[in-house]
Amino acid sequence: MKKWLMSLFIFFVLVISGCQQDDEVKPEDRLQEYITHWESYDYQAMYEMTAAVEQEEFIDRYENIYSDIGAEELKVNFEIPEQSDTEEENEEIASMVYPIQVSMDSIAGPISFDSEIEMKKTVEVINDEETTDWKVNWNPGLIFPQIKDGGTIGINTISSERGQIYDRNRQGLAVNESIYEMGVVPENFTENSDSEKEQIADLLEISVEEIESQLNQEWVQPHYFVPLKVVPSLAEKDLADAVSKIKPLTYQTVIGRVYPFGEATAHLVGYIAPITAEKLEEVDEGIYSENDLIGYRGLEELYEEELRGKEGIVIYAEKEGQEPVVIAEKEVENGENINLTIDIYVQNELFYALNGDAGTASAINPVTGEVLALVSSPSFDPNAFLYGLSSSTWDKWNNDPANPLLNRFASTFAPGSVFKPITSAIGLTNGSIDPDEGFEINGLTWKKENWGNYSIRRVSESAGLVDLEDALIRSDNIYFAMQALQMGEEAMVSGMKQFGIGEDLPFTYPIHSSTISSDGALDNEILLADTSYGQGEVQMSALHLASSFSAILNEGSIMKPTLLMDEKDGEVWKEGLISSEHAELLQNALRKVVTEGTGRAANTGSAEISGKTGTAELKQSQNQEGGQENGWFVGYPSDGSMIISMMVEHIEGNPDGSGYVAKKVADAINNLP
Template structure:
């Protein structure tokens, strides 16, 4: 009998070994397939490989659905299951006994970081007939995580990061985290006029009574509980807060919120955050953003969202009654990065306030370092209202305002008028078509270059006494002089010079600024268009920042500096070098001083220190034949001696404000206040 049993065992062993060569019934082969399904997260096919006893104990949903939900909730990725194969001797024993134990290691990434564990898989050889015998896996929840083998719940806790603050060059706050009021209702305090009070609260908070009722009807609410309405209001909104506190039922508590101390003065450059939209949520990593998260919507808040937001802290752990919590993975919270800019809050406010509600844009830089000191767009809006819920009436007012306060003007380009003339002069000096000492004979107030121009004529504001040289043309802002010089050098040469000054390319700047353009086509093949471009009319357009940067050429021996916005950037870097010689740069610099002492910027003579600069008045014509109408006024000015700040300012619709002289007054007054 013993011989018969031994013979049958040998036959079975030889049968199984023979099959193993065909990769059919070895425990290794079966577990390889099981692991492949696991790595691919095909849990339904894993379930089909479980022993009948396991399937009887754990229904499909208890394994397949649980795997799916846990892996989705924990954001499991990069799953890798590996195991140790049996030795020849161990395999022989397993085949004889019909059971095999395979130690395995599971490695994966999760929303809280890497998770790994070791466990054992037991496989059983089952089947009624020898040719139907297969290895099946004895599965239990420990395959998911060993800590839940005998029960327990997997939980996730998150810690929100503190958003990084935005500071100016002197560490003054531009966007900070400060205490704000979270407004809510205590139901028992609403009194007899409950519906009327809810209507008042809803109106002030720009929400519906139905929304308020949704919060008040939550299961956890008790009559004497504080029920937050998901509305935060900065403490600076005293009038609104006083109206709210006067209504029966309202209450508040202090919480941390985003505050913009400069308000309207820096709204366009700093921007604001708001609750993430459904569309944005679809585009973002769900491990980073949730439906209640705030996200940078405009300005620096948007440009540096990734650096400012920080990274949530996440802990994945197992809880079990009567036992200590077991942490599976944990990622420490990373607070947002502090962004320190080169902006000077005092200069930003002074320039913005100088507009006094007028529309326009300005950029202030340090012309020796390239640091941006201010980027102003006027009129503006209060970013604090945008964050915490602007009323519909206020929003309608902003949208319908003819001065378009929501428009960010400093990112846009405009016709520069005569403030472009120093650039035109530099191009001619560099390519040799302009001799600074040569005087051009110009007669009268108009000039045409022949029949090809039709009836169009270039006009100037004053007649000259004798030939007009470069300095005289700059001081009197003589359009005809620059038109003649541009026509003489030709469109290709002039365009080439403008391109060297950065026209047609993006400014190397941290904040997105519209590229300045020579014309709609990028060429100046038409003489009239060329002549107009030379004195800043026609189709040429430039941003206030680019204009300010262009003037650094005349204060840095012919080198145009690269603008900087962050404290961490290198300063004094050259964007375009040797645009003109140091000698010619000084000629233009000296002429800009004479514009103030003897020319069109005479108001600046009132300053307590010498100022240099150039004025420009832009005729806003839709066609070359259109009658004169609205005007924009420009002034680019800087202290002649210190040369530590340069302001390029444009004021819109100056035809009734004295033309470009209003810009001269504003820049001069700002320089007086900050010096």
């Protein structure tokens, strides 16, 4: 009996002893708990599991360093070292060292390192009972091994160089060049400092208060250069001469964005400027900050991602008296250069031919589809947004009735009579127009009996029958209205769609889509008739009009318009629009428009020019008279090297009418090398 009781007692002791051993906290359990907090960025919980370390040093360092480097996807693994199986030896263990592997993503790319973490045994007496636990023996090397024995973590950002924009001749349209940071050296002011400040303020178009504010900054020393304003050129206001005469005024050269052709390419290229608070909300905060420049308008905005590039970042550890040690590095990626099909010589000639008139012009190569010019007039100086846009200039632009901030080449307009060759091609191809058949038209006006008070007016009376060639030469609205009514809505709409009217223009730069009418139909006789000669509700961009004329020169095909040199050119967008026989007929007629008809103003200079004039009346109703008139001319030289489409607003009252526009196009063609 006693033996049985003794055996039972020993059994319970062993069980209790075993339970106590199982309940004892193991160092790897605590380490795993610590790592869980670490991977969750719970620095407070981590701190509570460390031994003998200042809270501020621990928590603040983790928060600051991990935040600055953008630590994400943190993973920590550890290995359990081999342990002695002897119970006595295990009881004597006061610490355990575990190899760890740490990995994370950062703003400079992935970071990984191997280290060791020591778990120290702690013993606390609670209610006369000893409690054993384990804590992390922390040191800064667990953040990064490079700072285990002291040092700091630094970040160096290397700005990317913005890509440049070139034309087909490698002429820079948006380039990074030397610019001039104008400023003053305080100790160089003379006893006439007030007068000198006023002169400088007038030259740089800033206020004296702005100069004094810059001079009163805490960092300023008498011999320091104090920047005031950046300018793209010293030629402006003879700044170089002013520097030699105003003693405190000087400059230093820096690299900045410059738009060499200014207003001529402003709407096409756009500009960069400091990012606004509103813009900052629209973009990736991980890429942009409130101190960045960003593209606005045009290609600078359209290709912002490609042009901007990606900044380089170096994360490093630094100790006094030692070379920095790189922890992670992301190489800088400079922005891509954009090479355009634009020919700056054509662009400039068309812009200056418009001579400040409100209007637009486009030029294309009809065989390749390459776009040679996209012009909007009047325009603005894109350099001003970077180098000092005064409130008076901004107000002037915004209040100008001609609206220089409006990009007209991206817009659509009523084409007027330059649409007649398109109607001709549609009718010739579907067989509704017989070029040899003539209509007898009497007087200057015509209408159908059921049209009430509405009638169609033509420019001049005819002598005898009016055929297609005569109608094009004299720009006879009545002839085309009759042909459209004979053709019918279905054939006319179908033909317009074959020219791409009513669909998006397949072009890199966003151009408004041309439209047939407000609802895409021509189910009203008057609307159908008016559309035939470019009135009604039809709207087209200058680029689409130039492209449409290319069918006449390019064996019935319209090539997909291209803007980038690395785009595949010569790709057909629309084909089979007109036969070679009918195309030749139209070519002959368009030449006679210039030599005998409404386009005689273009019959100047050495170039033989063909084309079509047009006047679009902008009416609020069919019966309105005396409204705005826009003049058009779409023309090309005899070698067919380009087609130019130009529109000038408000030609009403101009005695030359659309001939005013035809002469501008002719002058541009004749001035080209």
